Amino acid sequence: MDMFDLSLIWALIIGFGIIMYVVMDGFDLGLGILYPFAPDEESRDVMMNSVAPVWDGNETWLVLGGAGLLGAFPLVYSVFLPALYIGVFLMLAGLIFRGIAFEFRFKSHRNRRWWNRAFCWGSAVAAFAQGAVVGAYIQGFNVEGFVYVGGALDWLTPFTVMTGLGLMCGYALLGATWLILKSEGHVQEWAYRITPVLLAAVLVVFAAVSLWTPFVNPDVWARWFNNIQLIWVLPALALACAIWLWSSVRRRSDGQPFVATLGIFIFTYLGLVASKWPVIVPPDHTIWDAASAPESQLFLLIGMLFVIPIVLTYTAWTYWVFRGKVKVGEGYH
Amino acid sequence: MELDPLLLSRLQFAFVVSFHAIFPVFTIGLASYIALLNGLFYKTENPAWDRLALFWTKVFAVVFGMGVVSGIVMSFQFGTNWSNFSYASANFLGPILSYEVVTAFFLEAAFLGVLLFGRGKVPQGVHLFAAIMVAIGTFISSFWILSANSWMHTPAGVELIDGRFHVTSWIAAIFNPSFWYRFVHMGMASFLTGGFVVAGVSAWFLLRGRDVDANRKALSMCLWLLLVLAPAQAVVGDFHGLNTLEYQPTKVAAMEGNWETRGNVPLLLFALPDQEAQTNRFELGIPSLASVILKHDPAGVIPGISEVAPEEQPPVAIVFWAFRIMVGIGFLMIGVAIAGVILRKRGTLYTNPLFLKSLVGMIAMPFVAVLAGWVVTEAGRAPWLVYGMMTHAEGLTPSLTGGMALFTLIGYVAVYAVVFWAGIYYLTRVVRNGMLPEDEQKEVQGEVERPKRPLSASHTPFDDAEPARS
Numbered sequence: 001m002d003m004f005d006l007s008l009i010w011a012l013i014i015g016f017g018i019i020m021y022v023v024m025d026g027f028d029l030g031l032g033i034l035y036p037f038a039p040d041e042e043s044r045d046v047m048m049n050s051v052a053p054v055w056d057g058n059e060t061w062l063v064l065g066g067a068g069l070l071g072a073f074p075l076v077y078s079v080f081l082p083a084l085y086i087g088v089f090l091m092l093a094g095l096i097f098r099g100i101a102f103e104f105r106f107k108s109h110r111n112r113r114w115w116n117r118a119f120c121w122g123s124a125v126a127a128f129a130q131g132a133v134v135g136a137y138i139q140g141f142n143v144e145g146f147v148y149v150g151g152a153l154d155w156l157t158p159f160t161v162m163t164g165l166g167l168m169c170g171y172a173l174l175g176a177t178w179l180i181l182k183s184e185g186h187v188q189e190w191a192y193r194i195t196p197v198l199l200a201a202v203l204v205v206f207a208a209v210s211l212w213t214p215f216v217n218p219d220v221w222a223r224w225f226n227n228i229q230l231i232w233v234l235p236a237l238a239l240a241c242a243i244w245l246w247s248s249v250r251r252r253s254d255g256q257p258f259v260a261t262l263g264i265f266i267f268t269y270l271g272l273v274a275s276k277w278p279v280i281v282p283p284d285h286t287i288w289d290a291a292s293a294p295e296s297q298l299f300l301l302i303g304m305l306f307v308i309p310i311v312l313t314y315t316a317w318t319y320w321v322f323r324g325k326v327k328v329g330e331g332y333h
Numbered sequence: 334m335e336l337d338p339l340l341l342s343r344l345q346f347a348f349v350v351s352f353h354a355i356f357p358v359f360t361i362g363l364a365s366y367i368a369l370l371n372g373l374f375y376k377t378e379n380p381a382w383d384r385l386a387l388f389w390t391k392v393f394a395v396v397f398g399m400g401v402v403s404g405i406v407m408s409f410q411f412g413t414n415w416s417n418f419s420y421a422s423a424n425f426l427g428p429i430l431s432y433e434v435v436t437a438f439f440l441e442a443a444f445l446g447v448l449l450f451g452r453g454k455v456p457q458g459v460h461l462f463a464a465i466m467v468a469i470g471t472f473i474s475s476f477w478i479l480s481a482n483s484w485m486h487t488p489a490g491v492e493l494i495d496g497r498f499h500v501t502s503w504i505a506a507i508f509n510p511s512f513w514y515r516f517v518h519m520g521m522a523s524f525l526t527g528g529f530v531v532a533g534v535s536a537w538f539l540l541r542g543r544d545v546d547a548n549r550k551a552l553s554m555c556l557w558l559l560l561v562l563a564p565a566q567a568v569v570g571d572f573h574g575l576n577t578l579e580y581q582p583t584k585v586a587a588m589e590g591n592w593e594t595r596g597n598v599p600l601l602l603f604a605l606p607d608q609e610a611q612t613n614r615f616e617l618g619i620p621s622l623a624s625v626i627l628k629h630d631p632a633g634v635i636p637g638i639s640e641v642a643p644e645e646q647p648p649v650a651i652v653f654w655a656f657r658i659m660v661g662i663g664f665l666m667i668g669v670a671i672a673g674v675i676l677r678k679r680g681t682l683y684t685n686p687l688f689l690k691s692l693v694g695m696i697a698m699p700f701v702a703v704l705a706g707w708v709v710t711e712a713g714r715a716p717w718l719v720y721g722m723m724t725h726a727e728g729l730t731p732s733l734t735g736g737m738a739l740f741t742l743i744g745y746v747a748v749y750a751v752v753f754w755a756g757i758y759y760l761t762r763v764v765r766n767g768m769l770p771e772d773e774q775k776e777v778q779g780e781v782e783r784p785k786r787p788l789s790a791s792h793t794p795f796d797d798a799e800p801a802r803s
Contacts, residue, residue, distance in 0.1 A: 056401075059405075060438055062405075063405060063408055063434055064434060064435075064438065066408050066409060067408055067427075067430055067431040067433075067434040067435075068431060070408075070411065070412070070419060070423055070426070070427040070430060070431065071423065071427030071428045071430070071431040072427070074419060074420050074423030074424075074427055075420065077411075077412045077416075077419055077420075077423070077427075078412055078416035078417070078419045078420035078423075079416070080412070081409060081412030081413045081416060082412070082413060082416045082730040082731075082732050082733065083732070085413050085730075085732075085733070085737055085741070086737065086740065086741070088409055088413055089413070089740075089741045089744055089745075092405065092406055092409060093744060093748050095405065096402055096405070096406075096748055096752060097748070097751075099402055100402065100751075100752055100755060103398065104755060104759070104795045107759075107793065107794045107795035108794070108795040109794070111795065146420065147416075147417070147420075147731050147732075148416070148730075148731070148732050149731065149732055150732060151732070152732075152734060152736070152737045292423050292424050292427055293424045293499055293500070295424075295500060296423070296424040296425070296427060296428050296500060299428045299500075299503065300427065300428040300431050300432070303428075303431070303432055303435045304431075304435065306435075307435045307438060307439050310439060310443065311438055311439075314443070
């Protein structure tokens with residue numbers, strides 16, 4: 001088994017699963033955050049219809065990632081979840097409410113207002129909790145040996161509140177550019193108008209996190225300023241995507257804003273990975289410390305290699321079937 | 334009062350897992366029933382089968398959706414409240430639980446969409462194939478879950494090195510000694526649940542004279558099935574009990590309320606187990622019958638609860654009474670099935686209002702029996718989390734405080750109360766709407782469908798439209 005570094009393969013699979021989840025569930029969570037600001041109920045129908053066929057497929061990546069972590073990197077599972085106990089509960093509660101709201105809003109008339117609220121608040125809470133997880137990961141955890149020993153709300157600091165709000169802005173940006181891609185007329189025009197505002201907010205958070213991080217975690221600072229200079233390419237590319245996004249919105253391009261936003265997310269994500277690699281349970285534990293036994297990783301890998309292509313194919317097919325614009329008054333009720 | 338994170342975590346797990354379990358228990362049986370209905374339609378082309386299949390697929394869609402939503406919470410519970418257990422057992426449980434997820438996704442990606450939305454769009458044979466695959470998929474999912482759970486009762490194929498379980502034999506660990514008993518017992522419980530729900534709903538329609546032809550067919554089928562399954566389940570349960578006697582004697586002792594190791598153990602019909610005094614109060618039983626059942630000999634010696642120290646004993650009263658609820662409902666089911674045969678002979682099966690009403694009343698019973706059964710086996714394992722190897726206290730998340738556990742317990746109860754209310758409310762509307770007349774069916778098929786979203790397979794509105802909007 002020494003031919004393959006199973007932990008490395010698993011790190012790539014989990015890393016791929018996380019970014020798939022972030023960008024895919026990101027835009028439908030983002031639409032939920034933007035929900036109360038939509039110009040009218042008609043636009044809300046369009047917003048929801050634009051993600052209705054795909055949102056639960058998007059969330060399968062979260063479950064796949066959670067189960068995969070238990071199988072491949074149990075230390076991550078058994079430290080992150082206790083440390084983020086309250087946050088995990090809030091995220092799950094949020095995801096449940098918005099999931100139920102998705103299903104029942106269309107079937108509902110008198111109660112539609114309540115399902116709208118559940119959709120918005122559920123999305124916002126889930127997005128905030130996920131952003132706080134990212135912040136907590138940058139901060140590191142109070143671990144003794146292989147056990148989390150910190151308190152219930154250690155994760156909730158000004159820094160994680162900022163990353164939480166930051167990811168909410170980021171998801172809202174993804175949602176707005178997705179809406180540009182999928183809508184037309186006054187809905188699309190509204191999405192064009194809010195995109196630069198959201199981009200500005202994202203850039204502010206991006207800058208603040210970058211400046212703040214050395215005070216939160218000196219190791220990350222050392223990585224960026226003492227070590228490999230090549231990683232500076234990643235934030236540079238993220239910024240380039242931000243400029244591309246801004247100019248494509250000015251040109252009123254349909255598809256480019258969404259692709260550019262995906263670029264911002266992917267390069268920021270890679271930058272974050274580069275800051276920490278190969279530490280997976282900060283401050284000390286690497287992917288190899290966190291791994292399960294090789295025979296367990298191998299046993300599970302066989303199944304994953306079989307199922308991931310199928311899930312990807314099905315996902316691609318679903319997006320293909322529902323390509324094109326969502327029109328006002330269309331879709332399913 | 335000091336809040337105990339251990340007790341609160343156990344309550345929380347019992348709550349979320351019970352809430353979750355009622356959905357798959359129903360869908361496993363229902364999926365096979367739908368496959369059967371599709372098969373019958375394929376063979377006979379009798380539209381009654383098709384109408385039944387369409388109606389029950391709508392119900393299946395809603396229940397399956399609820400199961401998925403509540404299942405997401407389960408995949409995080411192990412880490413949030415039982416992190417030491419998760420870390421220690423991840424080498425085995427991680428891959429096993431992941432395979433369950435993988436199976437569920439594969440099933441959902443490939444076949445559920447075709448079953449829910451493919452009717453009239455794919456060839457009938459393909460649709461039937463998808464229905465069969467969904468049914469098989471539900472069994473594969475329960476295979477993995479029950480393997481993981483059985484392993485916690487009768488751990489095998491692992492060794493404990495530095496506080497972590499390492500798998501020495503996957504075959505021995507997956508097919509551990511109590512696995513097949515639990516798998517068969519649970520599979521039959523799912524069929525009984527599905528059978529009683531379908532029978533009860535059919536009886537409800539018959540009482541109102543709706544879709545008489547199709548519902549008579551459904552009721553007749555179900556009662557034949559229950560006539561075979563209900564007694565067979567008692568036999569399987571007995572074998573499961575003997576297996577438990579071999580591997581977890583204390584659990585059986587608690588089920589029987591037998592404190593001292595002795596022969597001629599009576600089968601207790603009533604007792605109030607007193608854990609502190611280590612005895613029963615107000616015993617009422619049939620002499621020697623427990624010995625006969627478990628040892629096939631009136632003098633058969635059955636180990637007592639007091640074989641282990643009080644701190645290693647399960648909560649006897651809970652196990653004792655949950656067992657009686659399960660078995661009591663089991664006998665009730667056998668009684669209903671036999672009453673069905675008698676009425677069938679008299680020719681009043683579809684018209685006897687008392688029988689039809691009692692079938693409606695029976696709808697909730699199999700769910701109660703299943704949950705009671707799980708309480709027996711899970712509470713009966715206490716204080717062990719992995720039997721003989723790791724206790725609940727050792728498996729608990731070390732950083733968890735009572736306040737945190739109480740916060741999320743209240744939170745989950747609140748969230749599930751809303752979800753459950755919405756789900757059950759909606760489900761009753763789907764059932765009340767019943768089977769659509771033929772022309773409406775065609776209209777529904779003509780709509781552009783969105784795949785992969787279980788609930789959207791059901792077109793019933795959630796509430797009545799207000800006059801202003803339509």
